[in-house]
Amino acid sequence: MRKHRGKPANSDLAELVHGSMAGELGFHLRRGQIAAFRQFARTITTTEGVTPGLYGMLQVIANNPGLSQSALAVAMDVDRSSIVKVVNQLEEKGLIVRDTSPTDRRRYCLHMTPPGVQALARIEQAVMRQDQDFSARLSDAERGTLIGLLKRLYRQDSETPANVRE
Amino acid sequence: MRKHRGKPANSDLAELVHGSMAGELGFHLRRGQIAAFRQFARTITTTEGVTPGLYGMLQVIANNPGLSQSALAVAMDVDRSSIVKVVNQLEEKGLIVRDTSPTDRRRYCLHMTPPGVQALARIEQAVMRQDQDFSARLSDAERGTLIGLLKRLYRQDSETPANVRE
């Protein structure tokens, strides 16, 4: 998580021109996402020690109990080797457990622990509050519009037919 | 830049539930941005060898000729020590030059080279085309609405009074 630095002391940096990027959707998307990460870091990560990625992982485990590490890796869109350390951390924190699968001894079934469920419930409240604060400048209707437009954007990426490999 | 892997072979991963994240703006913002990065990687990075960050840096240099490395660092929101390697790369590629400042011998003035200008013009065309493709599912009006809503979101982050340090 990058630390958020304040405004620069150099006032001659204030009026930088961004050229054609000002018209690019990707540019504004990136900036919006960076702003969202920052606010998450200021509020949730500082108080709960959980990054957006870790929070997402907890939500996926909580909402899909018993899923394997490989399944979690796909859900998080990272390699399964990259999942190991993170799952270790969540386990060491006592938030989740690796149950051995009764049917396949290669595989772990990931579950929340009772303290994990409790922690997630608390974090979830904070995240939802923070998310509302973040979009405080938008009306409820505008917020809904924005989410709807974003979904239509990124779904084009995930609606590739499953039998087609790139 | 992360490589984009195709759909998983495991079909049991298709229906993962995301719980309360489905209602969080930050979640959809992140997914939208990841999708945008991916398309950029598929198109621009593959053909031009330029990441979104490098492209942004070239645009800032091109549109603010003579700026210092420190100014560029502020514009990119990274530490000035992190800028050195990237500026080296752009210089080695012959896209920019470090001119010594006539008034301050500590400082470099960054400028595009003629080949750099040419390369950026070509990349910019590709980026704008790619950006249009990315939002092909939106009408022009919807695209404008989306950009407008995003601006209102992230500007709350940058409209902090300059004299207030966090």
Added chain:
DNA sequence: TATTGTTATACTCTATAACTATA
């Protein structure tokens, strides 16, 4: 004293490849 660019160093996140134990 403060600032600019630089270097050394470390940390995080991620990927690739190879290994093991299962299937």
Added chain:
DNA sequence: TATAGTTATAGAGTATAACAATA
């Protein structure tokens, strides 16, 4: 043969701290 989890290793990308030259 293929899959699940793991390890070793490497590469981005970034930060912090300290330094020399200059202001």
